[in-house]
Amino acid sequence: MEANTRSTGRLPAAFLTPGSSSFVDFLGAHAPEMLPGNRSLPAVQGAIELPHGTTIVAATFAGGVVLAGDRRATMGNIIAQRDIEKVFPTDEYSAVGIAGTAGLAVEMVKLFQLELEHYEKIEGDVLSLEGKANRLSTMIRSNLGMALQGLAVVPLFAGYDTVREKGRIFSYDVTGGRSEEHGFAATGSGSVFARGALKKLYKPDLTGEQATTLVVQALYDAADDDSATGGPDLARRIYPIVTVITEDGFRRLTESESQEIVRAIHERRMEQPDGPRAELL
Numbered sequence: 001m002e003a004n005t006r007s008t009g010r011l012p013a014a015f016l017t018p019g020s021s022s023f024v025d026f027l028g029a030h031a032p033e034m035l036p037g038n039r040s041l042p043a044v045q046g047a048i049e050l051p052h053g054t055t056i057v058a059a060t061f062a063g064g065v066v067l068a069g070d071r072r073a074t075m076g077n078i079i080a081q082r083d084i085e086k087v088f089p090t091d092e093y094s095a096v097g098i099a100g101t102a103g104l105a106v107e108m109v110k111l112f113q114l115e116l117e118h119y120e121k122i123e124g125d126v127l128s129l130e131g132k133a134n135r136l137s138t139m140i141r142s143n144l145g146m147a148l149q150g151l152a153v154v155p156l157f158a159g160y161d162t163v164r165e166k167g168r169i170f171s172y173d174v175t176g177g178r179s180e181e182h183g184f185a186a187t188g189s190g191s192v193f194a195r196g197a198l199k200k201l202y203k204p205d206l207t208g209e210q211a212t213t214l215v216v217q218a219l220y221d222a223a224d225d226d227s228a229t230g231g232p233d234l235a236r237r238i239y240p241i242v243t244v245i246t247e248d249g250f251r252r253l254t255e256s257e258s259q260e261i262v263r264a265i266h267e268r269r270m271e272q273p274d275g276p277r278a279e280l281l
Contacts, residue, residue, distance in 0.1 A: 072230025
């Protein structure tokens, strides 16, 4: 919206007119050019190399859900950043992990955070976890034009459902299609390898501590086979971002907590670098 230099100090009519509780709808009606999906891209020849983020994993446990991500961003065959943050709280009881075009994904996360806060202030109530997942689906769908030009954003959304009293995970495709995952999920270039580790190690009755170890183990396995996924960097003290969401709300593990999990896994790997071997009969 353009600034009114001769304003009397009153808010523009757009801010005083009753409307939708969605901040995205508000922008779409009064400043559509500010939405990421409405921006026109310059015509270029060939592919544009931009920083991309991978890999994100999640797992539920008896009291909630764990969402974690590695720290590497790649630009083609180059490591663009070694300590990027890919997991963000969206409100007190939910979080989102980003995979895809890093800059656009972070911008979408910030808009999603504002969307949830705006709804709470307008309605005087918190949006249900299902409603949050649907709002994110709509935002991803609005980015389809950019996704078709190679600027895709594919997040993983997780949170604690205060009504059902359990952790839940939602995955998406580039068209905004939403699927609820049961038990565990992974997205990004290393998701194939991370999912393999999750399949073998996941159990429905995991404790919170076991679930955090599981997701770090899955990221470790993904980094072992996927060059775009960054493994724990003990020399630089760069560890995966691990978040836990329970009935008490969102909590990010401290660096020392993540370090302790990583070192325990690393020590076991040093003993059997290729994984446990079956006994020969």
